Amino acid sequence: MDGSSSDGGESTLVCVRCGKxxxxxxxxxxxxxxxxxxxxxxxxxxxxxxxxxxKSVHTEAKLPALRADSxxxxxxxxxxxxxxYCLKRGQNRTSRLPYYDWTxxxxxxxxxxxxxxxxxxxxxxxxxxxxxxxxxTSDLQNRVEIKTPQQIEKxxxxxxxxxxxxxxxxxxxxxxxTTDEIDEVVHEATISAGGYPSPLxxxxxxxxxxxxxxxxxxHGIPDARRLEEGDIVNVDVTVYYNxxxxxxxxxxxxxxxxxASQQLVQSTNECLEKAIAIGNKAVGIMKAGxxxxxxxxINAGVWRDRMWPDGWTAVTADGKRSAQFEHTLLVTETGVxxxxxxxxxxxxxxxx
Numbered sequence: 001m002d003g004s005s006s007d008g009g010e011s012t013l014v015c016v017r018c019g020k021x022x023x024x025x026x027x028x029x030x031x032x033x034x035x036x037x038x039x040x041x042x043x044x045x046x047x048x049x050x051x052x053x054x055k056s057v058h059t060e061a062k063l064p065a066l067r068a069d070s071x072x073x074x075x076x077x078x079x080x081x082x083x084x085y086c087l088k089r090g091q092n093r094t095s096r097l098p099y100y101d102w103t104x105x106x107x108x109x110x111x112x113x114x115x116x117x118x119x120x121x122x123x124x125x126x127x128x129x130x131x132x133x134x135x136x137t138s139d140l141q142n143r144v145e146i147k148t149p150q151q152i153e154k155x156x157x158x159x160x161x162x163x164x165x166x167x168x169x170x171x172x173x174x175x176x177x178t179t180d181e182i183d184e185v186v187h188e189a190t191i192s193a194g195g196y197p198s199p200l201x202x203x204x205x206x207x208x209x210x211x212x213x214x215x216x217x218x219h220g221i222p223d224a225r226r227l228e229e230g231d232i233v234n235v236d237v238t239v240y241y242n243x244x245x246x247x248x249x250x251x252x253x254x255x256x257x258x259x260a261s262q263q264l265v266q267s268t269n270e271c272l273e274k275a276i277a278i279g280n281k282a283v284g285i286m287k288a289g290x291x292x293x294x295x296x297x298i299n300a301g302v303w304r305d306r307m308w309p310d311g312w313t314a315v316t317a318d319g320k321r322s323a324q325f326e327h328t329l330l331v332t333e334t335g336v337x338x339x340x341x342x343x344x345x346x347x348x349x350x351x352x
Contacts, residue, residue: 015042017050017129028058050129103306104215104319109223112180114206115187123196124240130204146289152330154244155291158195159328159339162239162246165189167346169209169235173252176226179211182235183222190239198238198245205312210236210249212313217297217305217322219312229255232265234324247293248340251323252349261321264300266352268323271296276327279335286331291339295326 013036015022022040024047029039041047047054117123126132135141147155168189169182187208190197197208205221212220212234213227220234227233236249251265275294301320308315316322330337 013037013040015046016040016054017046018042019128020046026054028055032058100309102319103315103317106214106216106225106315108221108308108310108313109178109225111206111221111223114201115184115208117191117196117200121191121194121196122240122243124198124202124245126202127196127200130201132202144290144292146287147291147330148289151244152289152291154242155246155328155330156339158239158241158244159246159248160343161190161193161195161241162237162248162328163340163343163346164193165195165239166235166237166248166250166340167343169237170250170252170347170349173227173233173235173254173349175229175231175255178224178226179213179220179222179233180207180224182211182233183207183209186235186237190237193239193241195239195241198240198247199236209238210234212236212251212322212324214321215316215319217299217314217316218324219314221310221312227254230257230261231255232257232261232321232323236324236326246340247326247328249295249324249326251325260300262351264298264321265323266350268296268298269325269350269352271298272325272327276329276336276338279331288331288333290331291328292331293326293328295324297322297324 013022014020016038020042022042024041024043025036026039026041026047029036041050117127124132125134165186169186172182172185187197187200190208199205199210200208205219207222209222210219211222212218213225213231214233216234218234218236231254232251233254234249234251236247238245238247251268253262253265257265272294275296299316299320299322301316301318304317305314306317307313327341328339330339
């Protein structure tokens with residue numbers, strides 16, 4: 001590493017891994033003339049720990065700019081870059097790239113750079129380096145915590161923000177908009193409320209929400225593809241605010257949708273409603289104060305899925321459409337409270 005300590009402003013830099021003042025810089029980043037703010041580290045130790053994820057910025061910097069004029073050129077360009085979505089996960093996805101066996105008509109399009117979150121916003125522990133630290137070893141992996149009244153109030157507040165962000169995305173759905181533009185709406189609405197978009201950099205996920213179009217079951221990455229008349233698209237929003245996460249998703253119609261897709265989406269929503277209606281009737285299993293989500297994903301065809309080489313996008317094995325809905329729920333003494341329920345201000349986007 002370059003340990004230069006000149007007075008050219010280096011003292012104002014912060015370590016990209018831990019946020020401490022930084023005076024060291026990655027030599028490869030200097031060679032590639034990358035922004036100093038993206039190459040700064042406080043110590044050799046931080047640099048070594050971050051290397052496995054940091055080195056991917058060197059790969060990105062070497063890629064030529066995408067200048068596709070037509071849809072065909074854009075798809076072709078995406079096939080050259082789209083597989084680099086999640087190189088930070090350490091998987092090689094470039095060698096057999098053109099020969100992937102697509103299950104449906106959807107293809108990856110280019111994605112924009114990761115969006116920034118203001119310094120003053122409280123962030124989860126993966127925000128800087130993409131690696132969750134508390135989650136893997138938490139005892140909450142093995143038990144469902146009974147929340148305190150204070151925790152419940154935090155969850156109510158955060159879930160209300162998440163609902164308002166979800167509604168902002170719903171209002172943006174229309175033919176011609178890109179899923180990346182939807183991601184921008186979600187990102188801006190989240191940070192405007194003082195929250196952090198939980199998916200952003202979680203295990204290196206590059207966007208602020210998931211957008212799952214047509215045959216995508218879940219975890220679709222927002223990109224430059226424009227939504228088309230007749231598509232269906234799920235937007236999955238999670239907001240981190242005041243130390244807790246609020247999570248929900250809904251599947252929307254893009255313009256006029258065929259009857260089969262309408263039935264699929266409505267049936268999936270009914271699955272969620274019927275699951276919520278069971279509430280706390282299984283006495284002795286759920287306890288008041290526990291919070292969890294229900295998230296049915298229903299496929300029009302076979303239940304099996306396939307994973308795109310980006311390591312995130314799960315699609316139906318037969319290429320047929322899939323829909324999903326999700327709410328965050330609080331178990332009460334008398335049943336259940338839907339913390340992410342629709343508000344009086346929520347847009348009327350569902351015919352039912």
